[in-house]
Amino acid sequence: MRIGKVMSQISVRIPLVLWAIIVIYPLIWMFLGSFKSNAEIFASPWTLPETFELDNFISAWSDYNIGSSFMNSIFVTTLGTILCLVFGIPTSYAIERLRFKGSEVLFNTYLAAMMIPSVLGWIPLFFLLAHFNMLDNLWALSLVYAVSHIPFTIFIITSFMENVPKELEEAAAIDGMSPYGILFKIVTPMVKSGIITASILNAVAFWNEYFMALILLQSESKNTLGVAMDLLNQNAQYNSAWGALFAGLSIAVIPIIIIFAIFQRYIAKGMTEGAVKG
Template sequence: MEHRATFVDGIWRLLLFLWALTILFPLAWIVYVSLKSNPEFFQNIWSLPKKLLWSNYANAWHSYGLGKAMINTVYYVGVSLVLGTFLTTLNAYALTRVQFRGRAFVWSLIMLSLFLPGINALVPQYVLMKQLDLTNSLTGLIILDSFGESVFFLLLLGGFMQSLPKELEESAKIDGASLFGVFWRIIVPLSTPGIVTVAIFKFLSLYNNFLHPFIYLGDPDKYTIAVNMYHANIQMQYTADWVTLFAGVIVAMLPSILMYVFFQRKIVEGATLGAVKG
């Protein structure tokens, strides 16, 4: 049956269009401001540039050390993503497919953590990291973010795994497969859509993570891109080179934007993955 657009539908579409403009307009404004000169910026922040100064991006790359910060970010995000996704997959499997005494109690503790603000863990985490001599270290940051399980990712992937038929595991065990063999050869391949969705969300979370790198990294040579741009913003009170800063902001945003452009369908599907599959 064909659905005819009503007046209410038109209102909702108009509201969504206006909402989209509030997101896209600031991005477009930053782009064209990043191509202006500083005198043009201070004369009229709304005017279009008379000449496109692509050199602002080269200046930002060299002035703010974006190359080094990007390498640090790739190392931090890449290793944390692989290790963290594997651990999340393993934890979700153990809590949804493996029967053991105390599983319900563990799930209760996990659900209880949803009501505890994450900011409360900062002090004990920092004390522990300090005692283990893992502060001011990208590797220490990787350990913290990889082993610090997210309840959201666990519930998302756990809901997906619960929909898989148990007969496949039983058949594999009859054929002599070990517990890890069942996980690696049966569960992981069947859970690939859920794992990919979790990995995308983890990437966006890690790449945009500012608080942990800001707290634990003190050496400028170890800054991630988020912390690096924060310190670049602080320099503006001395240099007022805003067009170069905006160019740096665009460079810093590009990986997240490209990730969303290429995987937007997976990101949207992932928001309801656990509910649909669970």
């Protein structure tokens, strides 16, 4: 029985270790390549850098506008994530707790909206924003991001609000607390895991988004990281700026890695609690 248990653990862990190596190795190779010169990348792509210099990071940040694109991505990601919560938390509470006429239809409509491919709305959305002179606007792009992910946010947060005991809300109401006070002081802190999970998943989606930014933004100074990295990739192919490309990719990846490293406990807890709801 002990041998069988050991073999069972090995059979599970070996594929996981192999998969981790497959995923992590390209990231390490990219990060080490960001410290190499172009000549060193072509001469010895699989070895450690001879000297760890920051020339590629400086070039990517200033010469290829990764710095301004980085700040633009931070802006649209932060604002889009906040707007998702501003719209999603009250809507989730209304659907889950108030149970007004048509609440089930509204919730099912949000679920159906999650199934619609976003590509179907690109052309109408472009003409709509053009009509209101909102093209090439980071605020408008943030709003588009938020609206596109509100159904997903509501789906996540309602699954957590369902598990909040109604007795707590009833006791707070008896003590004279307003519905808004119950929502923000009682319910919201108790669904913190769901809010963090939805926020991080939304933020990662906004950070990595490419097509909407490409369509709705027209000025190079307003490009997000996805668009800027595509332009840098084209320059790398024709100008041999591979070191700058690796540096730009490292700049784009590091914030996501840091976020997951900090909040992985909340993400795992949130996904687990959401999976066993009801």
